[in-house]
Every structure is written in C-alpha cells, then in structure tokens.
Amino acid sequence: MNLIIRNVNLIDGSGADPIPSASVVVENGVISWIGEGDVSSMNRSHYEEINGQDLTLMPGTLDCHEHFCGDGGKDGVRIMSQQADDRDVLFERAVNNARRALMAGQTSARDVGSPHGISITLARAVAAGAIPGPRITASGQWIQFPTTWPGANMRTVNSADQMRETITAQIAQGAGLIKVGATGEHEDGSGYGTLGYDVAKIVADMAHAAGLKAAAHCWYARPEDTPGVFEGARQAVAAGIDSIEHGTHIDEETAKLMAEMGTYHVPTQSTWDYPVRAAKRWNMPRSDLEKYEHQRDSSIASLKRCMKYGVKIVAGTDAGGAPVRHGTLVREMELLVLSGMSPMDSIRAATGLAAELTGTLDHVGTVEVGKLADLILVDGDPLYDMQALRNIWAVFQGGQRIR
Ligand SMILES: [Zn+2]
Numbered sequence: 001m002n003l004i005i006r007n008v009n010l011i012d013g014s015g016a017d018p019i020p021s022a023s024v025v026v027e028n029g030v031i032s033w034i035g036e037g038d039v040s041s042m043n044r045s046h047y048e049e050i051n052g053q054d055l056t057l058m059p060g061t062l063d064c065h066e067h068f069c070g071d072g073g074k075d076g077v078r079i080m081s082q083q084a085d086d087r088d089v090l091f092e093r094a095v096n097n098a099r100r101a102l103m104a105g106q107t108s109a110r111d112v113g114s115p116h117g118i119s120i121t122l123a124r125a126v127a128a129g130a131i132p133g134p135r136i137t138a139s140g141q142w143i144q145f146p147t148t149w150p151g152a153n154m155r156t157v158n159s160a161d162q163m164r165e166t167i168t169a170q171i172a173q174g175a176g177l178i179k180v181g182a183t184g185e186h187e188d189g190s191g192y193g194t195l196g197y198d199v200a201k202i203v204a205d206m207a208h209a210a211g212l213k214a215a216a217h218c219w220y221a222r223p224e225d226t227p228g229v230f231e232g233a234r235q236a237v238a239a240g241i242d243s244i245e246h247g248t249h250i251d252e253e254t255a256k257l258m259a260e261m262g263t264y265h266v267p268t269q270s271t272w273d274y275p276v277r278a279a280k281r282w283n284m285p286r287s288d289l290e291k292y293e294h295q296r297d298s299s300i301a302s303l304k305r306c307m308k309y310g311v312k313i314v315a316g317t318d319a320g321g322a323p324v325r326h327g328t329l330v331r332e333m334e335l336l337v338l339s340g341m342s343p344m345d346s347i348r349a350a351t352g353l354a355a356e357l358t359g360t361l362d363h364v365g366t367v368e369v370g371k372l373a374d375l376i377l378v379d380g381d382p383l384y385d386m387q388a389l390r391n392i393w394a395v396f397q398g399g400q401r402i403r
Helices: 076-082 087-103 115-127 160-173 197-209 231-238 252-261 270-278 286-308 329-338 343-349 352-358 386-390
Strands: 002-010 019-027 030-036 047-051 055-059 061-066 106-111 135-138 177-181 213-218 243-246 264-266 375-379 392-397
Touching (some): 061 087, 061 329, 061 352, 087 106, 106 352, 115 135, 197 231, 231 243, 264 286, 270 286, 329 343, 375 386
Parallel strands (some): 002 047, 106 135, 243 264
Antiparallel strands (some): 002 019, 055 375, 375 392
16 A cells, blocks of 8 residues: 655654654555655555644654553553463463554554563564564563562573573574563562672673663662662663663663663653552552652652763553553653653654664664654644644554554
C-alpha cells in the first residue's frame, strides 16, 4: 500500500524543529519522500491520501522497559510470578499485552525480563508476522545474584562463572540484550547488595562482544543518606553497562560519569506514579504509600541530576513488572515533562533516542527517507499539549494501517 500524508505538522523524532506543513510519502512500507508544503506534482491515483491538517505526524513510540508476560494492575506482578511455570498462559498474556501496546501507537518495544525467556519467542512471533505487536528487542530472562534481587522467576546465579554460562545461554536463545539485577533488597530490607564492578564488567563485555547492549536494574527503597546506596549504579556505569533501569539512586558523580560514557537512563517514573495515584482506590496502607512516595522522590532527584549533566534519558514504563499497564507510555512521557524535560526531549526519549538504545535506529525511531513507515498521527500538537498523544488518529507499522 502506498500512502501520502499531506499538510501535516511533522515531528521527526530526532529532536529537530517541527515542520508545520510537511508531506510524507510511503511506498511499499518505507518512507520514500518528505517535503515541506503540499505534494502536487505526483500521480496520486495509486496512493491512499490523508489530509493531515491539524494532525501531527511522529514516529511510532518505543517503550524501553516492559515485561510483556505481566498484565500490570494491582496484582499483576504477583500473578505473573504465580503462573511462571505455566508457559502457555504467560505467552497468551504476552500476546494480548503486545497488541495493547501496538494499538496505543507503540510500534516498537524492549522487554527487559520474562520467565523462561518467553519474550524472545514473542519477539520472533511478531517478526514473523504471526501476531500483531510492537517490534520487540527482548532480553529473555533477566539475571541476578541472590543478593541483588529477590524475584524468584528469573535466572539466579551464584558466581561469576555461572554468570558467564548464563549469558552465553541467553545469547544462544536469541536474546536482543542482556538484563541484570545490579542492586536490590528483599522486602524486609535484607539481602542488600550490588553486582559489583567486576561482575558488571563481565556482563557488559560479553554483551558487547555479541553486538548487544547490557541493561542493569538499579533500584533501592532505601533513603538517600543510607551509606553505600549510590554504589550499585556507579559500579554498573563504570563497568560499561549501557543503560541504568529505574535508577532511584544516581548521585552527581554517577550522573557525570554517565554523561561521559554515554550511558542511558531509563527512569520508569510510571513505576511509582501508578501506585501513588491508585492508593485511594486500593485502600493502600499509609506506610506503603509513603514508601512509594519516597521512591518516587528519590528517582525524580536522580533524574534531575542526570538531566543537569546531559545524560541520555529514554522513556520506559515498567509495564507488567509493576502495576503499570501496557500501552501507557504517554503517561511516562508526561512524567518526564513534569520532571523538567521539554516536550520535544520527551518525544525524542520515546522515539529516536529509544531506538538508539535498542540498536534499531537504522530502520525505525525517526521519520526519515529510507526508514520503515512506523508512524502515528495524533490530533493536535504535543509540543503545546502532551494530551495530544492520547488522541491517536492513526497508527502505521511498516506502512500498514493498524488503527
Ligand atoms: Zn522492570
């Protein structure tokens, strides 16, 4: 199907100024022409034509932190854990969540942890055209030490050698990135530890040797004045890990290092925003609410330090791994703006920069000639009002109209 979108406000995802009146031509699923103004000298008889007046055309968005096997919601994480041994049920959930994300205009995604590596199968099923969904970069299982994360359904290792073996196995299974738990604590506060520089370096080096990126979960519930609480993220960054996930405890020194090393930060503000907003309807005990609010405040402080030093910030929700639902990346983009980011930078965090982090920028992430036509049309202009991103007019993936 060939397509012309005329007279549209174009935000291309690279961070460049918008073009208030642009025309974009798509041929055989690929963006073949972009120009200012209207398209007039073309034979249009074989093209579907959309008048883009009052609409904004953008790249489809990319949520860089999802867990497709989990539905989100109040008990979603617990249900995913309980059903971890029933692969078929989890796969069905993942299929449904992938469709939800796509319908919301999220034409690409990164899955950072699923029991049994189900997300790798999911990514293949989408790539094969067997099911609708975002183009997925999937880590498979994530890897952790018993002291860095208590989650039972991921791959726990006890030594550097086991870490090496497990990474080799993940790569053989088809992982698109390596995800590790670099810091963590049990709910009762025990098991407080970090991966350490040496093991983090093994992870980063092995991932890079395979042409992949390495992502590290760095999250504490502890107050910022707890001794050593900033060490986990700093070790991971120094070791060459590519992205810090959550990043509740990033101090000035680490933020500066991230900017120098080109480390990405995926702050997942939705992780705390969702339960804080749900506290009333869930009848949440005051102590739980305070814990979430405290984590939210630490993470915002860390994000602001990263922004101050020019760290690359990428949008991710933690959908499925927290109560956050799939297909809600717009809220995360709003939260980035509420933390002081410009709307343009927030859009870039969910498009061009996100594609850079997933290693897919050569074919998606920006509206450019030669790239796949993964596009959304929204009513209004998100640079004036981020709400526009909720008013989806159309979603295209590879030039095919999805919605
Ligand atoms: Zn997560």
